[in-house]
Amino acid sequence: MAVTTPGVRRRTLDWERSYVARLVVTDFTIICVAVFSSQLLRFGTSAAELRFDDAKGLTNLAIGYTSISILIAAAWMLSLNLFGTRDYKIIGGGSTEYKRITDVTVRLFGTFAIVAFLLKAELGRGYILFAFPCGFLLLLAGRWAWRHWLSRKREDGEYTHQALLIGHREKTRHVAENIQREPGAGLKVVGAITRGGTTEHDLIAGVPVLGDFDDVARLIDDTGVDTLILSGSDDIGPRDLRRLGWDLESRGVDLIVSPGLTDVAGPRIHTRPVAGMPLIHVDYPTFEGRKHVFKRGFDLVASSVLLLVLSPIFLWITIAIRLNSPGSAIFRQERVGLNGRPFKMVKFRSMVTNAEAQLASLLDQSDGNGVLFKLKSDPRVTSVGAFLRRYSLDELPQLFNVLKGQMSLVGPRPPLAAEVDKYDDWAHRRLLVKPGITGLWQVSGRSNLSWEDSVRLDLYYVENWSLMGDIIILYRTAKAVITPNGAY
Structure with missing residues (x-):
């Protein structure tokens, strides 16, 4: 495989842009509703102000709560983006999306509380204690609703990543069967590449064998896939895999490596880099404690x-x-x-x-x-x-x-x-x-x-x-x- 020009960014799919835009609008609406409703419930329509008492250089300084609400909403939205809560790799499945939203909210709440304490600001407790929990719960509910919507779309064959499988035939078949069992995961296998590349027989029903390892670049271009899933093969050595990664980088195609582990939940899996190799540590299940x-x-x-x-x-x-x-x-x-x-x-x-x-x-x-x-x-x-x-x-x-x-x-x-x-x-x-x-x-x-x-x-x-x-x-x-x- 020839090494092509590096530096090409990953392609953002139309459905990813559309879905992320929906999340942005929903998050913004929820945060504004939570923050400004909290202000309205706590202070009514009066022009309430936040005052700083005895803080060095800030004595007698006052800021309107409307400005505070705008600041909190902007910081919340920015933090949701910086912490990758809308990352394409986590949307639609698993608990990582919810964990990141929780992390963002706790950190932001803690930051505002610490800043207010250090500046000796008389921040309205009712205002804060309503805005953050309400916003947090509504954010989780909003993401939950969109995930269910996305899952239904994926079951209909929409909003999916088009993927090619490559590797040993038996290992590739196992991966294909597990992916087909979970349509909500958002991966649609359009074909497989195996050693020998016999195209007379499908890998499994609906997943044809398209060619040999030598045809990878051409098949990626012909099928227009955005994801390549490597299931493992003795014929693909470390150097071949590195070159394959460069090829995929130049085309903006994602590379997913399946370690062959099945029925093992995420919390039991830990990746540990050793000498440039990502080694996977698997915890044993526990039945007491x-x-x-x-x-x-x-x-x-x-x-x-x-x-x-x-x-x-x-x-x-x-x-x-x-x-x-x-x-x-x-x-x-x-x-x-x-x-x-x-x-x-x-x-x-x-x-x-x-x-x-x-x-x-x-x-x-x-x-x-x-x-x-x-x-x-x-x-x-x-x-x-x-x-x-x-x-x-x-x-x-x-x-x-x-x-x-x-x-x-x-x-x-x-x-x-x-x-x-x-x-x-x-x-x-x-x-x-x-x-x-x-x-x-x-x-x-x-x-x-x-x-x-x-x-x-x-x-x-x-x-x-x-x-x-x-x-x-x-x-x-x-x-x-x-x-x-x-x-x-």
Whole structure:
């Protein structure tokens, strides 16, 4: 590959400009609303002033709060830009965007507080204590709304980066499959480049093999892609990779290197430069310690509050079940919990009382995934039970299991002993944490998932969970309950 003239800046795509412009307008509107509303609430329409008392050289100096509001708004907008909160690499996915907005707001708030203290300025506390928290929460809400809008556009094939994959065929196929599984990530693979470049067979459905390693420059120009993803190959040495980087720089094309790690969350990955090489350090998952104490505390508080708030609903459901069919309103079933310990899981009864006896005659009709038995139209389900299942209301009594410490609000699905008997070695890792009322499996399709996908999602949760991740899953659960999909 020939080295072309360096110094060409990365191409800014039209959709990136459009999206960033939307963020700028939204951020500006939110900040102005927060700051000037705070001024109006605190001081009304009067011409309030900020005075400096006994500060050297500033005695008797006064500045109008309108000028202060303009200064705060300008500093906030400038800081959001300087800290890269609208960087194309972080918009639309991950938590980095939110973290940077949080960092900007805290730093700016702290800076104003310190300056006011040093200058002995009588800065209105109500004004500041409303403007910053209100602006911060509205900024997060605005970014959240735009990210959802962007995700929908990307699922329709818009607002995406057009990418070529290059590397060993098997590694490249693995990367392509994972990218296709997440359309919201904003990468659309238009083709692949592999050693040998056999174009007769697609890499995967929708991703053709376009050529060999020698055709990289030509294929980039022909396809007009803006991103090249390197999945790794023994045929691409350090010197070839450096030259490839120069080639991409001259064309304004991004280079992404996939290390071959999958199902490892960002917080467990740390890049450490050694002798000019970016080495990746991967932390092992932890199954005890402070994080788990916080998780248990969150479970205790949340389950207690939910049981108290939902107690009237519990009563109504109990009455409805008893009126609909004879028998107890509560169904108890043995499940396998943390470290393989059995426990009695409680649910609202959604089937007739002799449902277990009828199971054998229905096994050959299963709509499940080969391991789990599921029927979309199960004759054992009562009319009230069908409603409870559709909106996952039958799961609510499991809050008592959470309170007792047998389950968590969020975790892998609690399995039956018969299912555990069919586990391979890796699937047993699901038992390293407490099972949950909800989890990634439940908010990603539930019964519509294959067995492999349900195991993959549960294992991802086991090794990468976080308290903030749990809160996000609980939010997604609320959405899934309102618009049920795969619940039967």
